[in-house]
Amino acid sequence: xxxxxxxxxxxxxxxxxxxxxxxxxxxxxxxxxxxxEDGFLGLLRYPDRAAAYAEGSPDRIELxxxxxxxxxxxxxxxxELRTELAPEALNLKVSAPAIPLTRIHLRWSLTVAANMLVxxxxxxxxxxxxxWRGIVPERPLPxxxxxxxxxxxxxxxxxxxASAFCxxxxxxxxxxxxxxxxxxxxxxxxxxRELLAATVVSYQGRxxxxxxxSIAALCHKMCPAPRLPTGPxxxxxxxxxxxxxxxxxxxxxxxxxxxxxxxxxxxxPFSVVDGGWAGSGGGSDIVVPNSxxxxxxxxxxxxxxxxxxxxxxxxxxxxxxxxxPELLLPGSRFHSSNSSGNDPVYDPTIPEALQAMIAKVTQVxxxxxxxxxxxxxxxxxFGQWGSQMGPEPTRPGWAFHDRSRTxxxxxxxxxxxxxxxxxxxxxxxxxxxxxxxxxxxxxxQRTGDDTSGQHWERTRRMGVNTLAYRLPQNRTFFTIDAxxxxxxxAIPWELNRQWLDLIARSGSALFLSPSPDAVGPQQKADIxxxxxxxxxxxxxxxxxxWFNSTTPSQWQFETGHSPKPSEKRYNWCGQDGCDPYPI
Numbered sequence: 360x361x362x363x364x365x366x367x368x369x370x371x372x373x374x375x376x377x378x379x380x381x382x383x384x385x386x387x388x389x390x391x392x393x394x395x396e397d398g399f400l401g402l403l404r405y406p407d408r409a410a411a412y413a414e415g416s417p418d419r420i421e422l423x424x425x426x427x428x429x430x431x432x433x434x435x436x437x438x439e440l441r442t443e444l445a446p447e448a449l450n451l452k453v454s455a456p457a458i459p460l461t462r463i464h465l466r467w468s469l470t471v472a473a474n475m476l477v478x479x480x481x482x483x484x485x486x487x488x489x490x491w492r493g494i495v496p497e498r499p500l501p502x503x504x505x506x507x508x509x510x511x512x513x514x515x516x517x518x519x520x521a522s523a524f525c526x527x528x529x530x531x532x533x534x535x536x537x538x539x540x541x542x543x544x545x546x547x548x549x550x551x552r553e554l555l556a557a558t559v560v561s562y563q564g565r566x567x568x569x570x571x572x573s574i575a576a577l578c579h580k581m582c583p584a585p586r587l588p589t590g591p592x593x594x595x596x597x598x599x600x601x602x603x604x605x606x607x608x609x610x611x612x613x614x615x616x617x618x619x620x621x622x623x624x625x626x627x628p629f630s631v632v633d634g635g636w637a638g639s640g641g642g643s644d645i646v647v648p649n650s651x652x653x654x655x656x657x658x659x660x661x662x663x664x665x666x667x668x669x670x671x672x673x674x675x676x677x678x679x680x681x682x683x684p685e686l687l688l689p690g691s692r693f694h695s696s697n698s699s700g701n702d703p704v705y706d707p708t709i710p711e712a713l714q715a716m717i718a719k720v721t722q723v724x725x726x727x728x729x730x731x732x733x734x735x736x737x738x739x740x741f742g743q744w745g746s747q748m749g750p751e752p753t754r755p756g757w758a759f760h761d762r763s764r765t766x767x768x769x770x771x772x773x774x775x776x777x778x779x780x781x782x783x784x785x786x787x788x789x790x791x792x793x794x795x796x797x798x799x800x801x802x803x804q805r806t807g808d809d810t811s812g813q814h815w816e817r818t819r820r821m822g823v824n825t826l827a828y829r830l831p832q833n834r835t836f837f838t839i840d841a842x843x844x845x846x847x848x849a850i851p852w853e854l855n856r857q858w859l860d861l862i863a864r865s866g867s868a869l870f871l872s873p874s875p876d877a878v879g880p881q882q883k884a885d886i887x888x889x890x891x892x893x894x895x896x897x898x899x900x901x902x903x904x905w906f907n908s909t910t911p912s913q914w915q916f917e918t919g920h921s922p923k924p925s926e927k928r929y930n931w932c933g934q935d936g937c938d939p940y941p942i
Contacts, residue, residue: 398472398508399563400534402515403449405442406465407533414459414546441553447580448518449559451538459546459762463523463538463556470532476507476906477529478574478828480516483737483793486746486808487820489828490909496530499537499750502795503581504529505574507906512570514577517557519798519836522768524752525557537750540765543692544755548762556765571831571901578835582798585836588786591896592803592838592868593621594629594667596732599812599845599872603635606651607658609875611665616873618666620887625894629730630662631670631870646722656726663727670730670788671723675716675777676739678703686712691757692742704739707773708761716773720780730803731781732788736773741766744791746808771796788840798836803868805840806832812845812872815854816938819931822858823910826865827902833867840868846882847874856885857929863889864916864927866899 409422409429413436420436422429429440440463441452453463476491479500491507492498503516504527515534517525523538538556540547560580564573595613597605614630621628636655638647648655659669678687680703688704705712723731738744741753752766759769770793778800781787788803797804807825811817826841833839844859846852862869869889873882892898897919902911903926910931917924931937 397511397513397566398475398506399513400467400469400471400506400515400561402467402534402559402561403444403447404467405444406536407468408466409440409442410464411436411438411440411455411458411460412462412464414461419464445558447560451556451559452553453538453540453549453556454553455549456551459548461539461541461546463540465536465538466533467535468533471529471534472508473531474508475529477504478507479504479527480795480829481745482524482748482752483745483791484805484808485821485825485829486744487824487909488746489824491906494529494531496528498528500527500529502526503577505570505577507570511566512564512568512573514562514564514574515559516561516577516581517559517795518580519582519795520771521557521795522554522765522771523556524765524767526750539750539752539767541753542762542765542769543758544751544753545758545762547765550763554765569901570905574831575835578831581795582836584799585834586799586802587834588802588838590626591893592629592786592840593863593890593893594631594670594870596631596633596670596843596870596872597635598633598672599810599843600847600874600877601633601635601872602812603633605633605635607653608651610658611661612875613873614662614665614667616875616878617871617886617890620883620890621666622891622894627666627668628890628894629670629870630667631672631730631732632658632728633672633732634674634734636671646719655723659727668729669727670732670786671726671728672732672734673719673723674735674739675719675733676704676707676736678705678712678715682715685709686715688740688759689757692740692753694742694747694754702739706760707740707776708759708764708769713773713776717776717780720777724781724785729784730786730788732790733777733792734790736770737791737793740770744808767796774800794832794836798832801837803840804832804837805842807841810842810845810858811850812843812847812874813849814938814942815850815933817942818842818845818850818855818858819910819937820942823861823931826862826867827905827911830865830867830901833865838868840870841865843870843872845872847872847877851933852882852885854931854933856882857931859885859889860927861900861914861929863892864898864900864914866896869893 411420420431427442431438439454443450478491480502482501505514523540528535562577595617617628636652638649662669688706705716707713787801789797789801790805794804806829808821810822900914900916903913905911912929915924915926
């Protein structure tokens with residue numbers, strides 16, 4: 360069954376770590392044996408091996424270490440990797456004045472228990488693919504990973520805002536960390552500067568500590584200064600019933616509904632205008648509304664007058680069809696299977712192109728939309744969805760105009776520019792954005808691929824999975840958005856109301872897409888209850904059975920200062936079971 364989605368529409372943390380940090384000169388064997396009994400992997404020490412890769416050659420450039428400095432041996436390469444031990448951290452700094460560097464591989468030799476379970480993160484959104492698994496040596500684990508053995512969870516990662524796309528691997532003989540330093544699909548030309556590529560941190564869990572709490576503690580160490588909204592986020596977004604066929608009239612109707620169902624006297628809900636409001640099929644001249652949205656500043660004012668807070672969707676990276684080619688990225692970054700590969704996309708390393716992208720942000724901020732959802736930038740820049748990236752964010756053979764910065768630096772710089780353009784009062788929601796680079800800049804982050812107002816199976820696979828496995832990032836990186844509750848006649852309410860209830864109790868952002876013909880008395884009562892829970896902002900939850908299921912059904916919730924948590928079991932599959940077909 361084919362899912363109608365946005366793509367078709369638009370393009371056809373604690374002091375225990377100090378004990379784990381090995382002093383200079385400690386051997387690999389003794390460093391690991393100190394924590395081996397409980398499964399903790401001592402990574403805050405010098406790696407045992409290191410190698411680099413350069414553009415145009417498949418050969419490993421082996422590096423040799425003297426104290427904490429690694430150099431290329433026997434290759435004539437001017438390359439230096441500094442591994443600096445710091446309190447509860449390991450800094451990785453790279454210099455390569457004349458080498459188009461693509462990757463660095465670090466390796467720690469360790470004994471990894473065969474019964475250890477491993478959980479990783481995702482490059483950007485997840486795609487129903489997060490899970491605790493046994494050891495899969497070739498499995499890339501983007502940004503961070505957690506291990507669980509005999510009920511104790513330990514966690515390892517790189518700090519947010521890194522200058523490299525980083526992923527880990529775990530196998531029986533040790534742990535690898537890969538630093539992707541590419542520029543586009545080519546090598547970066549660092550020149551004379553030294554690059555702080557990444558900072559490794561870890562968290563040593565304790566017996567009796569919930570696994571989610573351990574991972575959240577690592578998230579806090581990776582992102583010590585998140586940018587968070589001042590209160591709970593809830594409301595409406597029209598996408599999953601309108602799918603781009605929206606209008607100002609429909610937005611105001613949705614606004615009236617959520618205002619009527621929101622708790623009185625508390626934080627106001629958001630009414631978000633999603634894709635479809637702009638001219639040229641929702642893309643090319645996004646600051647030009649179509650005839651169904653005659654007055655966008657006036658619409659924001661009217662939403663506010665009716666008791667809600669206005670929000671809006673944009674795609675900053677998309678350029679008009681007539682844009683000068685020298686401002687655009689090359690089409691070679693796309694795989695041939697990507698149907699949106701003909702969309703013209705700005706190169707953010709060109710000042711004129713960046714200015715055009717940022718103009719979209721300043722436009723909607725000037726219209727007084729209080730929440731700006733910006734979408735598509737990862738796919739537009741790299742030509743792949745996160746589910747297609749594997750160990751490489753993009754395909755080889757192309758580069759940005761500015762070759763001196765890594766892909767991670769270019770993305771981070773774009774996010775920083777969006778943050779400045781939006782202003783300090785505007786809430787930013789990143790969708791198809793890299794959460795590990797967005798943390799500290801955006802208040803909200805879509806953490807999973809699209810749910811659905813047409814096929815429940817998509818909501819079950821994508822929504823429940825991303826909420827369960829990325830919930831430790833909630834209010835440690837940003838407030839997470841596991842995506843909407845698409846309320847239509849196509850989705851049985853006995854299933855959808857559970858999704859509504861879970862999001863409300865999870866403490867994450869809650870957005871509805873309410874088709875007017877599918878909202879009856881029962882739906883209104885359930886929405887009002889969910890809004891009251893979400894708006895109160897004092898309930899949090901975690902999955903109990905996430906070691907055994909990719910879509911956990913048993914959850915535990917804590918409310919306020921209540922001494923006793925509550926538990927709920929959800930039935931995600933319904934009477935007929937789950938749909939086995941691709942979505």
